Amino acid sequence: MALPQRGRFNGPFVRRQVEPEHRINDRIRVPQVRLVGDNVTVGVYPTDQARRMAFDQGLDLVEISPTADPPVCKIIDYNKFLYEKKRKEKEMKAKSKASEVKEVRFTPNTDDHDFDFKVKHALKFLEEGNKVKAYVQFKGRAIMFKERGELILLKFAERLAEHGVLEGMPKMEGKRMLTMFAPKPASAKKKKEGGAA
Template sequence: MAIRKISRSSKLDVGSKDNYRVNDEVLLHNPEVVKLITADGQSNEISSSEALRMARESNLDLVEIDSSVTPSICKILDLRKLKYTIQKNAAEARKKQKSTGIKEVKIRPVIDPHDFQVKLKAIDGFLRDGCKVKISVKFRGREIMHQNLGYKLLEDIKEYVSEVSRIDCDPKLEGRQMNMILSSKCV
């Protein structure tokens, strides 16, 4: 039979607000009686020392689930397994959260047609993934005198992705940059 060390920290370091009393700490807090929930869901009121003895016999931990009621509610379980399950569920929840970041695509008013097609495909991909896209046309030097080229580029982009996007912010000039924000219809 394997010997396992029973005394462990009373706190689960998983970022939750719940702090569990474990083993001897349950005995110190509840010297007489605890309400023990068994594996099949039955609850019995037994002495704290008896509950701790049962936990040690089965190589598990006596964990206080709820201390706000009298007698405290305890359960015999593997604390490491509980901690692992809580961490795994938290990781799953973080994975399922969708972060809809804003992607930025920068172009110049004098862009090569092939480069423009590559940028269009990138914008289309971002929108199909559910992201917002900020398109910036940057004017350098005397290019600012030809703002109509920037508007034409943004209109071409708007037309190309019209079935998968909606316009959040119409094209407008801010300093030497013309910006437009698109968001996905798929979201």
């Protein structure tokens, strides 16, 4: 019995054509479309007429809302449209990536000066759009002072109230008591307004 040769492809090679993200020009096969945009009079047009209008301007007819009745189209430069869309997506991705969880650590015996210093750091983190995880670390017999840890975290929550939202009451996890704060959407804006007043 003859074995097939290694590395040899048996059968026809078929190149899969990549479909564009939107239907454009001749791919729009509905009888009429609703045209919107800067360079047209908004309204419903026969698809052939809309295609001609795009061609006359040296642009593309692009279907931007295929589920509408009739589908909504725009006369634009499709390549430029895709470039702008990708750029915006990239910016949004970069912004969402920028958000991190910053940690602020206390002990049951944290003094007032240290506490104020940590509050300043947490406020800065929240204004930058980061979450803050605050925890009290108990070592050895310090675990007997759980109430002190809870008081520290609640006092911390009180000081961050204008800029952060407490996501849950302090809870024990092993030898740590912790809680999380999320930034308030308008905290940075409020600070600017407060400074202007």
